[in-house]
Amino acid sequence: MSPVDAVMNSDLISKAGWLDVDKHTLQHKKYKNIFGIGDICGIPMGKTGGSARHHGPVITQNIIDVLENKTPSSSFDGYTVCPIKTQYGKIIMAEFNYEGPAPTLPLAFEKPRWIWWAFDLYMLKPMYQYLMLPGRF
Numbered sequence: 578m579s580p581v582d583a584v585m586n587s588d589l590i591s592k593a594g595w596l597d598v599d600k601h602t603l604q605h606k607k608y609k610n611i612f613g614i615g616d617i618c619g620i621p622m623g624k625t626g627g628s629a630r631h632h633g634p635v636i637t638q639n640i641i642d643v644l645e646n647k648t649p650s651s652s653f654d655g656y657t658v659c660p661i662k663t664q665y666g667k668i669i670m671a672e673f674n675y676e677g678p679a680p681t682l683p684l685a686f687e688k689p690r691w692i693w694w695a696f697d698l699y700m701l702k703p704m705y706q707y708l709m710l711p712g713r714f
């Protein structure tokens with residue numbers, strides 16, 4: 578994996594080869610009018626669609642702040658999610674952030690569940706298409 582060539586061949590990247598942004602504000606460390614979203618961000622957690630979904634509102638607020646000559650006020654908490662298939666019909670929905678486990682629902686984090694299998698199979702696509710892409714979620 579790597580960023581697109583236009584970014585790779587620029588001074589926007591960190592030594593590790595990713596967009597050099599602050600892990601909380603997602604603002605570029607050198608160029609304050611540049612923000613990162615999604616896999617391209619060189620931050621400790623991420624490289625999931627779940628992370629990108631959480632990046633969106635953070636950079637939206639922070640871009641508005643910069644346009645208004647204010648300090649970025651929104652902070653990404655490191656949220657990411659790994660749906661781990663433990664067997665046919667069961668998934669561990671491992672959600673965590675910079676601090677540790679961060680389950681969206683109050684369910685035991687480490688337990689494989691059929692409900693997460695059903696969610697992964699039937700809900701993710703409509704959630705992506707009808708909630709995330711139109712900016713509702």
Ligand SMILES: Cc1cc2nc3c(=O)[nH]c(=O)nc-3n(C[C@H](O)[C@H](O)[C@H](O)COP(=O)(O)OP(=O)(O)OC[C@H]3O[C@@H](n4cnc5c(N)ncnc54)[C@H](O)[C@@H]3O)c2cc1C
Nearest residue numbers: 581582583614615616617623624625626627628629658660
């Ligand atoms: C097998 C697999 C399973 C996954 N499962 C999950 C999961 O269950 N849950 C989850 O949250 N995440 C999952 N992910 C991760 C998730 O897919 C990524 O984190 C997410 O797609 C990143 O979004 P992005 O927009 O940052 O990058 P991308 O989705 O990679 O989008 C980048 C886009 O840029 C385009 N592009 C590239 N070069 C150029 C160019 N020069 N000009 C214009 N466009 C260009 C590409 O074609 C691509 O469409 C999975 C990933 C993989 C590979």
